[in-house]
Amino acid sequence: MFDNWAMTRMALLVLMLSGLAWAAGLMPAPAKLTEGQGRLAIDRAFTAGAGGCADPRVASAAARLVARIAAKTGIPIPEPRGATTGRPVLSIRCNSAGDEDESYTLVTTAAGATLTAAQSIGALRGMETFLQLVAADGDGFAVPAVRIEDRPRFPWRGLLIDSARHFLPIEVIKRNLDGMASVKFNVLHWHLSDDQGFRVESKVFPRLQQLGSDGLYYSQDQIREVIAWARDRGIRVVPEFEMPGHATAILAAYPELAAAPGPYQIERAWGIFDPIMDPTNEALYTFLDGFLGEMSGLFPDPYLHIGGDEVNGKQWTASPRIQEFIRQHGWKTNHDLQAYFNQRVQKILTRHGKRMMGWDEIFHPSLPKDIVIQSWRGQDSLAETSRQGYQGILSFGYYLDHMQTAAFHYAVDPLAGKAASLTAGEQARILGGEACMWAEYVTAETVDSRIWPRAAAIAERLWSPQSVTDVASMYQRMEAVSRDLEWMGLKHRANYLPMLERMTGGYPVEPLKTLVDTLEPVKLYARSQARPYTSATPLNRVVDAARPESAVARECLASPALARRWLARLRDQYAELRPALRSSFLLKEIEPVSADAAALGQAGLEAIGYVERKQRPPQTWIQQANALLERASKPRAEVVIAILPVVRQLIESASRLP
């Protein structure tokens, strides 16, 4: 199932993609693309028909495709009613129902389009490509004449969504599944249990949701609804239930399973906490057998993820009884105890028909080879497990909550580092990767903007040939994907202005938008160090509205004309914003940032003036400008001024004048 495609067959990439205006919407880039002659007009007569596909998902995806093209174009294309006669505009064929082979061929001409796939899953993937090709030209909406032969580089292309730290209603999950399908992700890794919450209804152990969720959990019907929604879109759902650590919510319901006496409360803060299960307690395995048995029935995917990361072991170390257990077995460390626990759990999962997944920490030679290791540690760690015969996926470098740029994630390849020198057989055990949306600092309102559009860059890394690395092309196409996602109901753009308006109240929002367009949240773990956060802390501040990556800052670095315009705006925004800054408690913290951004705008424009006049600025100006750069480069209110490097360049250019 998870054979990697031979890399040599992947070298067919058509890098000219970025040169074709109409290809600007294709993401991930297809493996092979050949341009044809002409265009296929998309109008009210558009139809999509799935003949000969035994899988009913294809017909329903075709019906959705028609509705999505209607939404994207604004053309009132009638919904299909009853049996269609004649050849549809887009004719979809697949040889069999199945989820193994995602390859497809899409041929479009002025007369119509044909999508063929060996299996139904390939037809689902190809329809997403067709939708991305729809664009307005001078005469109307159309799809260019093209031949695309496409297949994924990796079979496991996932997105982890953490519903434990902040509960996310199923509408949020469903719309993100729509977004995932559009960029050909195929695994939703659903993080459903952690210290801060247990999020699934258990009928066998109802105390889990009663005492572990604050009432914020998914019913089993909702879980089934999400799984069906995902399956319709060719996406698997792998649930994760963290154990033996990150399990405070479970231990709040069942303190007797912990390594230290309870009672336990749902954890409200973020971090790594002490409560942990007691692997020496046979009752734990009885519980896990019942619990994992129930969850194995609820989640049909062959895999179940047990977490296993960040075990601090303090409760184990503090317990003479547990330390004695370790000694009796001849082990040396708490990690050996965790390995024992994992072996027990793995056997339980096998009995319930599941293959076990876990983070790096579960790796231990005592476990069978059918488990999958998810690596937050990196490609070298992954290479090591692969060499020892284990399958793995990469998440190192794909943490969306770290607020890195899309280019940063795009440059992370699962087969880089020590993984690059693995044998082909070893590389084949590296199944792909997963973007991770950890939810300490997101809510239903903001999560879309943290996932999208950056996750599309990771989706392309995992689907497209390894040689697809043009960053400028990636950004151009990511912008088109971002627009397309809006038509599917994602809120990554829609929620931005309302959040800013919440802060400005009755004052004009435009100057705040000008400022925040040039800001970014602090990176990596800086936010956790800035102030004490809990699950009760509102996430309604500028740092929550600011996009992870400022497109304005990026584009200003590339375009002096654009930079000049934005510097002028930044110079002006502070005076315009001042009344709002002083009347809204949500904006007070941002006043020094606004003031410094205005000073940066002014300094940048002055620097441009010096450079244009070829006049070296006075030394005092240079000193003041550098002092401003230093002051303004410090994070405040948990944001950074992302446009600062543009100003630094200008000041340096001016300072270097003879």
Place this chain on the structure above:
Amino acid sequence: MFDNWAMTRMALLVLMLSGLAWAAGLMPAPAKLTEGQGRLAIDRAFTAGAGGCADPRVASAAARLVARIAAKTGIPIPEPRGATTGRPVLSIRCNSAGDEDESYTLVTTAAGATLTAAQSIGALRGMETFLQLVAADGDGFAVPAVRIEDRPRFPWRGLLIDSARHFLPIEVIKRNLDGMASVKFNVLHWHLSDDQGFRVESKVFPRLQQLGSDGLYYSQDQIREVIAWARDRGIRVVPEFEMPGHATAILAAYPELAAAPGPYQIERAWGIFDPIMDPTNEALYTFLDGFLGEMSGLFPDPYLHIGGDEVNGKQWTASPRIQEFIRQHGWKTNHDLQAYFNQRVQKILTRHGKRMMGWDEIFHPSLPKDIVIQSWRGQDSLAETSRQGYQGILSFGYYLDHMQTAAFHYAVDPLAGKAASLTAGEQARILGGEACMWAEYVTAETVDSRIWPRAAAIAERLWSPQSVTDVASMYQRMEAVSRDLEWMGLKHRANYLPMLERMTGGYPVEPLKTLVDTLEPVKLYARSQARPYTSATPLNRVVDAARPESAVARECLASPALARRWLARLRDQYAELRPALRSSFLLKEIEPVSADAAALGQAGLEAIGYVERKQRPPQTWIQQANALLERASKPRAEVVIAILPVVRQLIESASRLP
């Protein structure tokens, strides 16, 4: 039920409203408001409890209120779980369940808030007021200390939504019901049948939806869902089924009921069409008895609207048999025949427990006094029917599809014109009014932006005391309402940028936004004269994205500084927009508008220069400027440049210089 409140008791209005920053969100303005001392902080501990209200709608509205405050503020207020202990922050009391008395008293202090109402419906209204009071100040979110005694001026405050011309999915109806409740509308007048479609599932006559709807209709379950949704929010649902004209869709299903031989097809164009029912055919009344009987069971409201407008009578005139029928009865005109038809229908409706409503045209002294006349003709017509003992509501002046300003609608009073000189008893028969959202030129994507926020001005006219007429205050508060509506899921703002991005494709959207922010669609019926439209015509052009009323144009008229900034932006947008104008077929038509807007920006800035320098411009400049004004004032692409009056003022000022 529909007694008007004595106007004298309404004179308690506190016009200082507009002077209170925190009152900026109150719309409609309450009848009486007294300021208190301090503020009630809104934080995570906020709770709302409805003790002693027998009506379960109050408790569910209270739960929604908590969720809506959480959405508006971004504060993660926990959902209420189980029975609450202690006094809630907002304590809601009502004496009885009922929908007659909408009055309420809301008292807020630093210690808590109390909402009291005689009936449950008043509690629902008061909760909307409470939500509008929530705002950010320098210390946090809060509600000011205040005492509000409020009650509506008119008992019938409706919004007509036309689901016939363009079908609107129930999500659209539901979110607009949310919006209606927030500004205290209490009637959804649902226009469900017209020439272009019959939109309700009939189980008795299924051919109606099978042949009359293109598959676009509401199931009876969906209808019940909408009615329940509305009822939860204190809104009645009055269905309208047009007869004997505007009934082509019905006649497509049952051509034998028409005055001329069929077959008939669903009408695709807009206008007044010939197909009409045959009032001389007894089978028609058999059909209507069955049909109206079924619909009377489905829609619980005491009223059912039969339309009755725009009967052109051509088929009646052309039929010797029908003309003979008229002669036999001693009548003179087709209108007498329609009156006969209405009497028959009215008796059928009475039998099914309904009171009949219709447009002006149904008025005839032969009808009983319990019918209600809806007037598109105006207050004089309404006064006449009232004098004759009939109840009526006003829709003249409230047509949202006419793209008039909020100030225009706001100035229309049901008791103006000849209605102003009616006796108190006659005036009491004027129950209120209804805003009308006719749907020839709206889709699910655009309809919210045509209804909101302008409908809020009409809602205030119908709720607040007659003396509330300050236009500046109205616009300020309407802007706050518009923001609040976003948190409820209305799309009037959210869909704007995506629509513009659809047109610009990969080009920057900002210059297009600059332009379209200053444009408005053509007014009244101009669009229908601009080109042939049908239900198949895409509504995805600039005219569809442009807001009915340009806030930028309005604000620039009041603020020279703002005007100067926008003129500079307009001057620049054309050059920036040119690549997109030439690559997207959706933008081609707008190129002359963009070019003229740029010229207006340039001319306006030059005029400012002349005025500031106190230098009279050359005669050739004045001539060219006036020629530009004349050219640019002509609608093109079905839009007008709304900011033009600003430029005209500037040019006139410059031209008048000595």
